[in-house]
Amino acid sequence: MKINKRWEIPWHIIFFIFILVLLYPIFYALGFSLKSLQDAYNSPLSIIPKNITFENFNQLFTSLPALKITWNTFVIASVVTIFKIITSFLAAYAFVYFIFKGKNVIYFFLISTIFLPFTITMIPNYLIISSLGLADSVWGVILPQLADAMGIFLLTQAMRSIPVSLIEVARLDNMEHWRIMKDIVLPLVRPAVTSTSIWFFIMAWNEYVWPVLILKTVDNYTLPLALQMYISSEGGTNFTVAMAVSVITMIIPLTLYLTFQKYIIGTFVSSGIK
Amino acid sequence: MMNEIRFEKVKKSYGKVEVVKSLDFSIRDGERLILLGPSGCGKSTTLRMIAGLESITEGRLYMGGREVNDVPSGQRDVAMVFQNYALYPHMTVKQNITYALRTQKMTKDEIEKRLKDALQMLGLEKLENRLPKDLSGGQRQRVALARAVVKQSPYFLLDEPLSNLDAQLRGTARKELVRIHEKFKQTMVYVTHDQIEAMTIGDRIALLNNGILQMLDTPENVYHRPANIFTATFIGSPAMNVHDVRFIDGQLQIDEQFFGIGNEWSLLLKNYRNKQVKFGVRPEHIHLSTEMSEGRICGVVNTIENLGAQYAVYVQIGSKEWIALSPHRGFSKGQRVYLEFDYNNYHFFDPETTNTVGYPSTLNLNSKIPLKVEV
Known part of the structure; x- marks a missing residue:
């Protein structure tokens, strides 16, 4: 401008x-x-x-298993991010480079799930996780989050910007799909993969509603749940400790965002989402 | 037969749109065949069917005697150069050239040898560690060629590889391409819409229009003995004059004027007596004069275009405009001029089929095309 x-x-x-x-x-x-x-x-x-x-931090670490909670949050966010980015990448690759019947219809339905409110899938997901015996476990939080339509959309857009002739050259050279993905597509969409991963990580890190439904034991809690404990604790809000939890909650996503903000903004701008 | 490519009634449709309509021809082992035609004529689709990048809707395609309709592109052993070069932007020149070889588990020594030869052949020695973005258009084009060359495939496909280069570079690149082909003698299929490229590079030209093969022959024959009006007018610049004339008593009637065409041509046109026929003559085969004599017809100069080496003189005869080439300006707008058509270079086409009526057997191709690249 x-x-x-x-x-x-x-x-x-x-x-x-x-x-x-x-x-x-x-x-x-x-x-x-x-x-x-x-x-x-x-x-x-x-x-x-x-x-x-540092009394607030001291109180936080003595009254709650804060390290365990931070670790839980980190594990959930990391596993969710890794799985989501892998499933998004593979699905986007298929949607962009494979020709199969009903491709556009499937893509349309998949992308339309972005607009489904969480409350619609909440109960069916809860019933499935309970029946699998994963309620009140970190894996119960992770499992329904392993794929993401928004990620597929973002990576599909990024892959569509790669000239098709690059993939055709590789096909003429008898390259297998895994090699095309690894050697050609991934290096060319790396900024999009990086930013989408960070976005996934931040979303999973800050996720509140689903963990609050699934997790009951404090030992399995994530940071947003711990924060909620101090905000709505009995006998009034201890908001200086709540702020200490907030600071811990903020540090990792903020660091990631500041490090890779160039890619994040670039990806959303090139996808037409602002 | 060894590395021949053969089309047998090959069709390609996208839904209800037929892009290629029944191709039936062969590309000989080791020849340079040019697929020529206007945009959207199906030439790139034909090339992509050979490469296996497009499926074949109907018919059969054979490569080296083997039917390849269902053979994946990677197993057809073809090397291809794309219009946009398709260089991997994140790989250096060296990595781009050797990537396919490395994945085929070729020995390091062999890869190095092929790389060195290709770099040397295409003058890329000092650029091997550069990224494509740091190269000029001509250099990128040479890297794309080098990448195709190192594969040493028996089939060499090129999809308008020179269209992004400026006129000067194109001339050099044409020679380079012919030189490379002379060295490796692969079966080369070259797509272009540029007739100069077609005439200079091709051993034979396959001219396509609307997915139909119009003519397949040597550049000389395509130019001097066009099979139909499309071929006649597509090749040559300015285009061949083709107008309706009437054939009466051994003479052609153009507007209200007559001139004799001799016994040989009259014999050929015996079925068109007192009928309309399409008469074609190339601008360079019309001689302009300011004096009337027998066999000449009269017209008035409309416009004169300076083409550099010669002038295109647009002459109005009745309701039709004819173009003649003149080596000197010598004429002015509105001037009365006399046209004489070169007897050896008449072309007659059937008005309904638009196919050639033929040529008298006594006539020989009397001029070689000067553009041909000789190696």
């Missing part, structure tokens, strides 16, 4: 205000996680703590 020189400074001021509004909750959580509860009540609008204290 070309900005008229005269408007450059006012635009920068407006953007700066927007950025402040967006960043405020993050700094607010960080500041409050380092405040004592009393300090928090005395100055609820000030971000900067009077005396920095």
Whole structure:
């Protein structure tokens, strides 16, 4: 976008205000996680703590198996991401490079599931997971999330941008599909795969509703559930500890996002989703 | 027979649209066959059927005597150069050229030898570690050629490989292609819509229109002995003049003027007495003069186009416009001129079938095509 020189400074001021509004909750959580509860009540609008204290983190780690919970979240997010990206990649490859009857119809139905609200699949999924005996287990959280229509859509779009002749050259050279995927398609859609993976990871990391349905034992909890415990705990919200949980919850997705933001934005822009 | 490609009533349809309508011809072992035709004539589809990248709707395709209708592209042993070169953008020149060889588990020494030969042959020695994005159009085209050459396949397919190059590079690349073919003598099928490429590279030209083979012959015959009006007017620039004339008593009537065509041609046109016939003559076979004499007909200059080496003079005769080539400007708009048609280069076509009426057996092809690349 070309900005008229005269408007450059006012635009920068407006953007700066927007950025402040967006960043405020993050700094607010960080500041409050380092405040004592009393300090928090005395100055609820000030971000900067009077005396920095790690008491909230200490309380969190003593009252809850916080390391185990973080580990659970990490395992769930990682396994879900790995499976989702593999299934999305394979499905997208088939939709783009295979010719089979009903391809477009199947693709249409698959993509239309993106618009199905979670509440529709929630009960059938719960019944299946219970009957498999996986309720209250990490695998119960993971299993229904192993494939994703949105991922298939994003990677299909990315693969469609590869000239077909590249794949045809490989076919003429008698290349097997796994080799075409590994040597040609994957390197060319790597930015899309990276960004989709990060997006999957963040989604799985922040997932709340499904784990809350499945997980009962605190030992199996994920970070969003732990956060909820402090927000709606009996006897009032201990919100400085809740902020400490928030900070831990934020660190990994934020780091991933900041590292790979170039790919993430690129993928969504090239797919026509903004 | 060894590496011959044979089409037997081959058809290709996309739904109800028939793109290729019953092809029936053979491509000889080791020849350079050009598939020529306008956009959408089915030439690329034909090439892709040979490569196995398009299925065959009906008929049979044989390669080296073996029916290949159901043989996957990878097992047909063909090397192909695509219009957009299809270089892997994430691989260096060297990796692009050797990728197929590496996956075939060829020995390292053999790969290195073939790579070195190809790089040397195509003048790519110093570029082997560059990525395609760092190469010019001509260099990319040479890498694509090198990649096809190292495979040493018996069939060499090219889909408009020079269409993205500028005119000067195209000339060099044409010679390069012929040189490569002379060295390896594969069965080469070359798709183009450019008649100069067709005439200079091809041993034979297969001219297609609307999915139908119009003519398959040597460039000389395609140019001098076109089988039908489409061939006559597609090949040659400016295009051949083809107009309705009437054949009366050994003479042709053009508008209200007459000129004799001699016994040989009259004999050939005996079935068209007092009837209409299509008369064709190439612009370079019309001689313009400012003086009337026997056998000439009169017209008025409409426009003159400067083509560089010569001038295209558009002459109006009655309701029809004729194009003649003149080596000098010498004429002006509105001037009365006299046209004389070269006796040896008349063409007559049946008005209904549009096929040639034929040529007198006493006539020989009297001019070689000067564009032919000799190696």
